[in-house]
Amino acid sequence: MSSINLDMSAPDGIIALLKYLLSSGKVSAVLVPRRNPDTGAYDIGLIADEAGLDSAAPVDPVMLANTGQILSSLTPAKRSLAVVLKPCELRAFVERVKREQGSLENVLTISYTCGGVFPLEKVIEESFADVIPNYLKRVASGEIVDGTRDTCRACEHFVPMNADVTISIAADAGSIAGCRIYLNTDRARELVGGLEGKQSDDEIDPAVTLKLAAKRKVEKEKLFNSLAPTGDGLDGVIEVFGKCVGCHGCGRVCPICYCLLCDFESRSFDYDLPYFEKELSGKGALRLPPDTIFFHLGRMTHMSFSCVGCGLCSDVCPVGIPVASMFKKVGEHTAALFDYVAGRDVEEKLPVMVYKEEEFSELG
């Protein structure tokens, strides 16, 4: 047995699964996105009571905060915890685990083939709830949904990597009426195996997902090519990041940026008058606050190879910098140096923690 099919829509199926986990006592709490039926506001709920699951909105196309980041403070979990995360959130969490910022111990990870999420500015619109049924239909038919985040439309990693449980949604027409729950690990079979439903040995059909992945890849190329419309090089960088107000919000919401205080806010980068005089010489004018572009490039050296492309950073940018797209583009190149895929495997060491004796012979 590697999958259980339920005769209900995928979102309902996930809620049924969570209810089963709570009612059977297999887990003591679940972490899942919800929607306040009174206000329409989304959040991420930590729920211990079955009744609390009525407001769960497990696959609504919304990401308020990266669940991977939130999960850090809940782990190592003393008692079993089930978590519903998007594939990128799970990858982010794995990246955090590698940095000792969390643990997979006692955590049942439930993820799904993801159709992407909408930017927060769309989510807060009053009519947002109306968008969802159509969204789910289009996702199920394997389409890339207009209006979702840039990095979501360009995301090839929408099939969860190493989740305990995977629900099939994207590119699965059956997900509107039926919920296919794939049990990938021993932990999943142990905790979820007792859920009533039609058991089978099905696996996710790679042919279908590959097709969607190919579409997303085309979208990604388009996105990457559009990033510096008028200039490459330093001009391009200034064009993209030159609007930065230095709020560092992007770093704060980034699930990979785990530092208590960002190094770029430290005293090393506090300047005095002689510094500005030196900087001005031969130039005549400076942009203040200082170090805005430096901050972004510096952050790339810190974490780009671990970027999962969740897109939160772009969402929170007050001046509309496509931070996520830039980081995703750069991150693909830095990760490729080491054949590294962020969040692929918790045992895979961060590329900056290890080395090979024979590599990069072209350098130096």
Added chain:
Amino acid sequence: MGSKSKSVVVVGAGIAGIQASLDLAELGVEVHLIEDTPTIGGRMPQLDKTFPTNDCSMCILAPKMSECARHARITIHINSSLDAISGEPGDFRCTITERAKYVDPVKCVACGLCEEKCPVKVDDVFDTGLRKRKAISRYFLQSIPAEYTIDKDNCLFFTRGVCKMCEKVCPADAINYEDQDRQLELSAGAIILATGIDPFNPIGFGNFGYHRFANVVTSLEFERILSASGPLGGHVVRASDSKEPKSIAFIQCVGSRDESIGKNYCSSACCMFTIKQAIIAKEHMKDLEPTVFYMDIRAFGKDFDKYYEKAEKKYGVVFTRSKVADIDELPGGNLRLRYTEENGDIKYGEFDMVILAIGLEAREGNRVLSEELDIKLNEFDFYRSDAFGPLESTREGVFVCGAANGPKDIPESVVSASGAVASAAKYLKLERQDIASEDEGAAELDVTGDRPRVGVFVCHCGINIAGVVDVKNVAEYAATLSNVEHSEDVMYACSTDCLETIKKRIEEHGLNRVIVAACTPRTHEPLFRETIAEAGLNPYLCEMANIRDQCSWAHMEEPELATAKSRDLVEMTVAKARQLSSLERLPIDIDPRALVIGGGLSGMTAALSLAEAGHEVFLVEKEKDLGGNMRDIFFNFDKADPQAFLAETIARVEENENIRVFMAGRIDGITGYVGNFETTISGGGNGDAEKVKHGVVIVATGGEEHKTEEYLYGRSSRIVSLVEFEKMLKTGNFPAGRIRNVVIVQCVGSREEGRMYCSRVCCTKAVKNALELKKAKPGADVYFAYRDIRTYGFREKYYTELRDTGAVFLRYTPETKPVVNMVDETNPDSRLKVTAFDPILEKEVEITADLLVLSAAIDPPEGNVRLAKMLKVPLNSDGMFLEAHVKLRPVDFATDGIFVCGLAHSPKDMDESLAQAKAAASRALTFLNKKAILAEGTIARVREDRCSGCAYCESICAYAAIEVDPEKEVAVVNEALCKGCGACVASCRCGALDLLGFSNEQLFSAFDSLEMVITDGGAD
């Protein structure tokens, strides 16, 4: 033995002499290091790279040389010789002659003007005559001490009474033509001879045409040619037409393994030396075709065979087993080799260049010196020592190390040097040292929080700097920089009077930072730091700006730009200095006890060395008996009985009150760090686990004979391993019936997939036992199946002896291994049918063997993996413990306070294990003999409030010096282990780590201070 002394005379300042001196000095002993040439360093500075890591020779040696020169307890006597000794061990009187240098070393500032102006050119010995030097010169550019000497035999003044140019140009008034040879009387508790070797001189040797044909050079000359700092700048060209060679022939054993010239020994290092040169040459010239002509490739050391394989497979070096008969020079300069292949065929080969791999021979001076010192030489004129006293000369209290008593490579020399120190310790008055003495002097001022008050001293260095850079301009510019309270230019910043000036200015101006803009901080920063410490400042408040080596000397044609750069360098240094803070070197207490793991020969020897120096030792042996592998060794070449020696050693261990043996013991856990380890040992008699505290750990876990499944081992009583064979020879319990044909197969399990290493001892051991067999069964015929005979060093003559008995040598390759069949499959005592390929006859031979001996590999014990994890030290790919540096730290681990010796390190013979065990003990004593050591000042520091506990740093640190505390979830630096490299600091994403002395703020400030656009000319 009379009284014990606190000083030692070490003769010879090559790597062995340097290592011995450093170890002794660290034990608190006064060392007089006597060196014949005008510099310390010996042979290593002449080498370009070292095998098998291709480490740059000078890179690894230079720090040791300067440490030696700086050490307060080491006095270097260059141009000197030991002429006589009198007195008793423990209280020798040594007569030293210091030959005149004609340059006052106190006054000479090594500016080099004299050399520039000297009109006499002579061959440069250091560069093997490939370059010229002057009659007044420095031995080589990085020589230590950095002094000039006059070569009296070539100086115009001394030979013809004219010139005196050097005296005229010397700005320091250092030339003294009146200088005389001086005699010194030194007292010494012990004497260590580290006089090294001479390279074999191949002039007139064989028919190789050395010195007749321009393109035939020795391996030492080729080393200089390969060297980036050599006479050709590392550009390999041949002498006849300055063209890059396309093909090079290396001829092995030139002056080695040659009875006809009285050199029936192997020089041990040349095979590897050649492989290295072939690889390096190939790296220089991608199209080069190197061919090596050899008898046997003796890659017997740790990781050597892998290197050999790499040369063949990766670099395409061709190895041709043959004997070169002669060489002809062809028109155009190419060389034609005539050589005999293994099967007797005569072949010819044409090469652009020929390298003669010259052997190592006893030093010419050995005969005279040995007579003067009343010490015996062996038949090859090397100092005599024996298997159970590998470091002792024939005179009590006089020790030998390095290649003085036999050819050795660098790590073996270092091992023997450290080992000799442990042996000498017996004659020395050793006391555990306090660290307080280093802190004497003025009480340190607390400058924390004070506004930086910087003093800048710009050095003229005679005309070295001032001849190019406008020093006054630089000093004036410095005065304009903020926080600079005082600035001046000085003639020689390092001269005694100037150092006094600096101290005076600190007081006058209340300086709390000092910058000296002069030469390189690598050589002079310690001096200036000491100086400001004498004035009450923390030594780390001094920085240097390198305006000589990296400015005036490098920009001699551009004085204005050089002046501008000097200003920038000073400004950058001031910017860094503003951010400097006082650094403390924290004392780390050292527990005087030691843990030795393994009670074989190595472990016992190490334990005894430590115990005899007064330290308590916990010796843990996993078996029920002491002795390890040596319990199975019954014969030895020089007649000394191994079992008698072993019994004596065990008795000494058991009788020694300082040694506590844990028999059938097991290590359950080790925690702590240098000086402060705690180990849980179970077993040890009462069966309860016990915790012991100790300051150091010596790993001597030994090795095991590989249990082979090849060659039908185990199927017939007539198939035995080499160890079993030795027992059989001892007991006389041979299989019943005739023992006529005995086949010995070498490299069983060694040098092949899964065990890509040579087990080193098997060739010698098999030769030894074959000779024993001949004694026991004179009628026996020995068939010796081998891949390369590796009877290195003086072991060679036993191989020759075995050959002379008529033993048949059958060389095989991995593809042509001998095939063994039982004559009668059903009989467990069946004779064997051995089929082997004879490459000389080029056909298969079949032998009905009465006995088959399998020389099985040496395996690392399984427990190594567990122990390595506990100690957090690495194993190499073969499962042997991996030392800190394969060349210069052969018994240390990167982690301080942990040492390795014996087979745990790699396969080796008894004498080598003894030497290495003593070396490990000696290195351990450098810690144990101190009550406390000082941690580095330049170490990583954690700002706990910013640390996220991600453990990047922990995964990166090579010294296990930083760990995330599981409770606090922040990184914690172990100050005792941190080496201050800063790798962790640059890995820290959160900015929670910093490197004291090289902090982020310091580096950023320094860079920020730089003008990124250079205004041309610098004058405006």
Added chain:
Amino acid sequence: MDKGFTPRITALLCQWCSYTGADLAGTSRLQYPTSIIAMKVMCSSRVDPVLLLKAYLSGSGGVLLAGCHPGDCHYEVGNYHTRRRFAILKAIFDTLGLESARLKLSWISASEGPKFAQVANEYTDEIKKMGENPSKKKMFL
């Protein structure tokens, strides 16, 4: 008179190999342009790529980081880490179309005085050809 353009090249040299090699270049009186100005660090692995980035954005014509040859590190393996970090920084530059040639990693041993001089000369020539670092001219940077 054409004064010519002299780019500043900021260098970070590890003290065991490359700084020693730079000293040897001087001791050997090998000549190279004054444009290169070096700072000593314990190990190339001490250098956070962010420092190189900062030097670039401050307008340094070129930034040179040099250490012991791989395998020769005085601190066992520091330069292997340096190499990975540098590769990451270079990939960022390349992806963004920044001139990664303004960043240079070099292995220079203590005996490679000539190599240091050569690197200094060749790199200065290369940077001269590239012209001034654009960072130095951008008023909105």
